Amino acid sequence: MPHSATNSANRLDRLPISKFHKITIGALAFAYFFEFADINTFAITAPKVRVQWGSDVSHIAYVTSLSFVGMFLGSVVAGALADRLGRKRTLTLTTMWFSVWSLATVFAWDMLSMGVFRVLTSAGLSAMTVVAVVYLNEMFPKAQRGKYQAYVIVIGICGTPATNLIASLVVPLGEQTWRLVYLWGALGVLFLLFLRRLAESPQWLESRGRHDEAETVLRGLEAEVTAEHGELPAAAAPVETEPTAKPGLRMLKEKRFLFPTILLSVLWITQTIGFFGFSSWAPTLLAAEGVSVEDSIFFVALTTVGAPLGSLLAALVTDRFERKWCLVLFGLVIAGSGLLYGLTFVPVMVVVFGFMVNLFERGYTALAYAYSPELFDTRGRSLGTSISYGIGRLSNAAGPLIIAALYSGFGYMTVFYFIAGTWITGALALAIFGPATRKLHQQTPEPV
Structure with a gap:
């Protein structure tokens, strides 16, 4: 009823x-x-x-x-x-x-x-x-x-x-x-x-x-x-809704819960491997390619200045524009900047492109934190967000092994092609399959 x-x-x-x-x-x-x-x-x-x-x-x-x-x-x-x-x-x-x-x-x-x-x-x-x-x-x-x-x-x-x-x-x-x-x-x-x-x-x-x-x-x-x-404005009238299934893994049988969980798992897997692949390996790979250890650490330290600025950038755009398309754009910019980072050994360019990666990656993360729970109703929100985020983190148990194998087998640039590829994969998945949350909330009353 x-x-x-x-x-x-x-x-x-x-x-x-x-x-x-x-x-x-x-x-x-x-x-x-x-x-x-x-x-x-x-x-x-x-x-x-x-x-x-x-x-x-x-x-x-x-x-x-x-x-x-x-x-x-x-x-x-x-x-x-x-x-x-x-x-x-x-x-x-x-x-x-x-x-x-x-x-x-x-x-x-x-x-x-x-x-x-x-x-x-x-x-x-x-x-x-x-x-x-x-x-x-x-x-x-x-x-x-x-x-x-x-x-x-x-x-x-x-x-x-x-x-x-x-x-x-x-x-x-x-x-x-x-x-x-x-x-x-x-x-x-x-x-x-x-x-x-x-x-x-x-x-x-x-x-x-x-x-x-x-x-x-x-x-x-x-x-x-x-x-x-x-005095507060009047709230919108309550809506009549059908009860949903009780929270729990049985909700994976429901398409409206399973689909966003899979989509967000792709988002968090590509974000995790892309981010930790870059931040964890950049100084090591620079040093291995002939940049002094001191310089590689200094260059990476300079690039991290972009991190808090990226969250501020996300704050400026996240509620003005559709979050899905902000995530797509940020992901593509990170992929391009990360690839260019790997192509150059000019110190200024290393810092510039590394700064861009950190800037847009932290902005991407802030956007994803806002976007992820919006794809679920209240009953599925906590479990769906946690499963997809957890799968993303689990993926990095294998990420370093993949990057090490690529570097040993195919060389320095292959690592940056791989990292760029993960970001592009996430961006394409969102562009093709990601719901627009403004439209979603305007058209679908939330079940309770």
Whole structure:
């Protein structure tokens, strides 16, 4: 039997950006900051611990690859938990999870314990990311959610240079000071200070049939916004919708859930291999082709200045133009810039094209974070986003092996042809099969 919606989405969509939105931005940006901080800690400390524990380079590779397996498992589990326990509670649990295991890494005693702790930390990092993406999507008005998703990443991405700076100061101080880098990563647990100010997603409550609780949250938010901005415009009328299947893997039988999951898996596989293939291998390949190690690291450092600017660029275009076509354009620019990067050894050109890759890649990621959850209704949003994002991260367990084989067998340029090809594949898949989300939301009322 059809039933009336509590109308959460329509009521939230007509709210102006207010204090509770800004608190949500602050909380998510804080979590993202330590996610970006923690994701690079092993790469920064690996040279030190390898020598200290007498480990082989292959051990570093195993830990790195298994971390991406952890990311896959963490994101899928988090998607299911967010459907069962709620967005707010799962966001809290996943942030606490990666913080606790980062703290545990402070006390690692050999490469095996380090590997276990890093895999568990990585699972939490990926889990937190997908839940945060879904939470923001459901709490912000659809006309502006893309912009604020990008703003969250602009702030969050500063965690990477901040961690690099802290590591450069503390790691050289002594034999054991590398442990302080993981202590820094564990500070994400301070997210708990924001908890009291965050609301559960009314859309999730509504999807679970908890209409009275959704109504309570909505009225509280509306009263707060009215006190801040004055009388609110009327919300669009509730729509009659058919109940959908209960959340869970059984939803993979539904075409409207399976198709976007496959499409987004292609998007995240090509983004992951394309991004990590470039960022992880660029300095190594430059050095292997005769550029000094010092210069290769310096050149790559200069190119990363484009990363936060890319998120700002995404904020400017994401709500003005159809996100699908922004993603297609950004993907093609990354492919071209990455290829040109590999073709030149002129220092200025290396920096320019590397800057372009970083600029548009971070913009692409911000756009994809906004686009992905829009392809699902509330019941499928968390699980669909998490499965596709997790598969993307899992693909990088094989990505480095493919790139190493291409370099050994066919040479330097083949690697950049491969990386460009992954971005072009993602762009074409979106261009041909990707739904236009503005049109999608205008024509299809959301089932609850």
